[in-house]
Amino acid sequence: MSQNHDDFDFEPQRGLPQVLPPGERLLWQGSPRWQDLAIHAFHARKVIWYFAALGILSVVLRLAEGVPATVAIQPLLWMMAMGLVAAAMLTGLAWLSGRTSVYSITNKRLVFRVGMALPVSINLPFRQIDGASLRLFRNGSGDLPLKVCKGQRVAYLMLWPHARPFHFANPEPCLRCIPNADEVASLLAGALNGLQMPQNEITRANGLPKLKTQAVAA
Template sequence: MHHDDFKFEPVPGLPEALPEDEHILWQGRPSTMRLAREAWKLNWVLGYFAILTLWRIGVSSTQVPLNEAAWHGLPFVLAAGLAMAILIAMAAVQARSTVYTLTNKRVAMRIGAALTMTLNLPYVCIANAAVQERRSGHGTLSFELTGDTRLSYLMTWPHTRPWHFARTQPALRAIPNVARVAEIFADAAETRVSTPQVTRISPVADPIAAE
């Protein structure tokens, strides 16, 4: 992938170079149209304007012939087209500025169009993951964090699991082939969590060694 807008990144989508023992397993970004539909509710907005158009034509048809009444719905059709263009443009900007990354140690999310930030979610800090797949194969992979970690819903939206306001769950939104991405995450997380963590202690701090 090419990220000309972020040439200062040592690794595309990441704020710093990866350690020697870490490597990228997958990178991707949201689908613009899926993000417009799921996050910006494009279909609902177009449905709203469709109802307004039919209502206006129906009201006008009681006073003028139907072919003339149809022209009375034109302003609503034009408004719907403008609204669609705006929503798709905003979704495109968000999709272009987003890079999701899975490594063998963490989930990294470079998000934000105006204010860019990177979320680093080590696998050991993720309690559960949920996947929602659409018929097209696109979908959302969300993460429930452990401990007292709290994220702002407004700061991370739309890269969150919808309607989970009390405990924000960061999510990879509207990504293609979400089932495969979920498999990559599950395998990497299981390997990382099951890896023994060795902590070195001073002999003086060990009661047995101190005797």
């Protein structure tokens, strides 16, 4: 007889370290789309292209030296095999990261439950958020990096891959590769601005100008 097992059944509420206190309510909760994480956070596609470029360069150099084509092409085959293995491993990490990560937006804060091996919860009250931006991908998912106020800092290594890439000096927590990112950005804008939105209107919220957002096609 098979039984379903939830690795996070110890949580009093999914994605949250404790039950929300009175006066605080959950507005939205979601997880990264692992397919987009594999491409944009773990760069699995770029790894394949990297190994392919090395293999093609090796073939060209060997042909220039007069090596027979059947022999010169062998490094390309090896490189492509290595690239596919590396990409598969990165994709597996992306799947695991997407499975174990939960982002929660309440009317008072954001909560990141992240960590593939050792899950941790990171609380980010709205008073610590100085701004946000939106990077929108072609399929509608996107990144939502958050600029924190001066004096507030979260270690980049603790956040990764849930951090804005290459912002090491001033790490920015980031909702990575979330589906319907524009709707989530609108919801967050309303929450940051203290707007009271009925629960059944959250997914239909339109852009709110007070949130510093910028869409970038990618």
